Amino acid sequence: xxxxxxxxxxxxxxxxxxxxxxxxxxxxxxxxxxxxxxxxxxxxxxxxxxxxxxxxxxxxxxxxxxxxxxxxxxxxxxxxxxxxxxxxxxxxxxxxxxxxxxxxxxxxxxxxxxxxxxxxxxxxxxxxxxxxxxxxxxxxxxxxxxxxxxxxxxxxxxxxxxxxxxxxxxxxxxxxxxxxxxxxxxxxxxxxxxxxxxxxxxxxxxxxxxxxxxxxxxxxxxxxx
Amino acid sequence: xxxxxxxxxxxxxxxxxxxxxxxxxxxxxxxxxxxxxxxxxxxxxxxxxxxxxxxxxxxxxxxxxxxxxxxxxxxxxxxxxxxxxxxxxxxxxxxxxxxxxxxxxxxxxxxxxxxxxxxxxxxxxxxxxxxxxxxxxxxxxxxxxxxxxxxxxxxxxxxxxxxxxxxxxxxxxxxxxxxxxxxxxxxxxxxxxxxxxxxxxxxxxxxxxxxxxxxxxxxxxxx
Numbered sequence: 001x002x003x004x005x006x007x008x009x010x011x012x013x014x015x016x017x018x019x020x021x022x023x024x025x026x027x028x029x030x031x032x033x034x035x036x037x038x039x040x041x042x043x044x045x046x047x048x049x050x051x052x053x054x055x056x057x058x059x060x061x062x063x064x065x066x067x068x069x070x071x072x073x074x075x076x077x078x079x080x081x082x083x084x085x086x087x088x089x090x091x092x093x094x095x096x097x098x099x100x101x102x103x104x105x106x107x108x109x110x111x112x113x114x115x116x117x118x119x120x121x122x123x124x125x126x127x128x129x130x131x132x133x134x135x136x137x138x139x140x141x142x143x144x145x146x147x148x149x150x151x152x153x154x155x156x157x158x159x160x161x162x163x164x165x166x167x168x169x170x171x172x173x174x175x176x177x178x179x180x181x182x183x184x185x186x187x188x189x190x191x192x193x194x195x196x197x198x199x200x201x202x203x204x205x206x207x208x209x210x211x212x213x214x215x216x217x218x219x220x221x222x223x224x225x
Numbered sequence: 226x227x228x229x230x231x232x233x234x235x236x237x238x239x240x241x242x243x244x245x246x247x248x249x250x251x252x253x254x255x256x257x258x259x260x261x262x263x264x265x266x267x268x269x270x271x272x273x274x275x276x277x278x279x280x281x282x283x284x285x286x287x288x289x290x291x292x293x294x295x296x297x298x299x300x301x302x303x304x305x306x307x308x309x310x311x312x313x314x315x316x317x318x319x320x321x322x323x324x325x326x327x328x329x330x331x332x333x334x335x336x337x338x339x340x341x342x343x344x345x346x347x348x349x350x351x352x353x354x355x356x357x358x359x360x361x362x363x364x365x366x367x368x369x370x371x372x373x374x375x376x377x378x379x380x381x382x383x384x385x386x387x388x389x390x391x392x393x394x395x396x397x398x399x400x401x402x403x404x405x406x407x408x409x410x411x412x413x414x415x416x417x418x419x420x421x422x423x424x425x426x427x428x429x430x431x432x433x434x435x436x437x438x439x440x441x442x443x444x445x446x447x448x
Binding site: 062063066068070071083120164166188191192194202203 | 245276281284287289290291292293295296298300303304306316330378382383385387388389396399400403409410413414416417420423425428
């Protein structure tokens, strides 16, 4: 092996890499917010809306889950301008990631809601709770507890999947890395470090989300079983 | 001068679909073997094997597929001092990726086999290899099939990422056609539809298998 590693070069460009990682985090969090709002609306619509709306939601979920994120981004960034909807790269990336997360999260939240035993809702009604309080204290709490781990895993997939938006030239970590490696010709070093940064972000997110789960749902409660 | 999007262009996309399918098949086959080994390592009584397998899985599930591809592209030549073509680089990256996910899925399936099955086998003084081959794996297989089919969908969609590194498959073919026809409004939805046609039946199958498995297990308590 006669290749000489030059990680010092990467060190010089740390500020740009960190700026890219910061955009990755902001895109992921923004997409999480958009996706969760979409998902709660869609999951509610799938329970109670009229049939055509339910079918529309089902179609949205199936299309998102069965086509690649990359192609979804291409449609949003390159196809939509043809019908007059022009987004810049970052907006398209945010919209694409958010709509994609929303599709997966709809399914996760729906199964969380369905896992709440019907008897508990009936019991709430028998105790004279209003439907809002039944929803808040009985359905929402338990549905979130069921859905949380899957939503968290899906968020880590979103964070890692956001590297794909470099293909539509949103300047996040992967795109910055691409630019740096093409000007310095030290491809391996830059990709190696960027991969490490993604790993750190993914592990950090997972720890944070697991801690939040414990804080919200397990602390101070007797363990079930 | 631009071409229109007509039958030849459409057929070009359909032809490119075969590279998507072939890459998925290669990665799935390789991942099948790799995942099997990883799953066995994950449930091994030897701590070192468990740690190695766990580290491998965390590494591949904790980094972007695109970065893994770039590292395979630029890293393999650096580490081994040989230039390799796009095909082997992409195929090996996807194989390593699929191994990690399948390994984790199958570990879950093995863990889902009730502990009493292990104890029963131990009571019969079956050696570990026989316990695995004759008692645990056959039962784990049934549990593993629905999520494995589900992962096949994820893998097929994931192969689109290979287009970013220049590998010509369906998504890349779509870009090429857009470059000559200037009709992204037509081409990309068709590309999406082609992916959908491949992935949707698989998703339906996975869902159906899962419901059948749930029904068969009936009211067995889930820990």
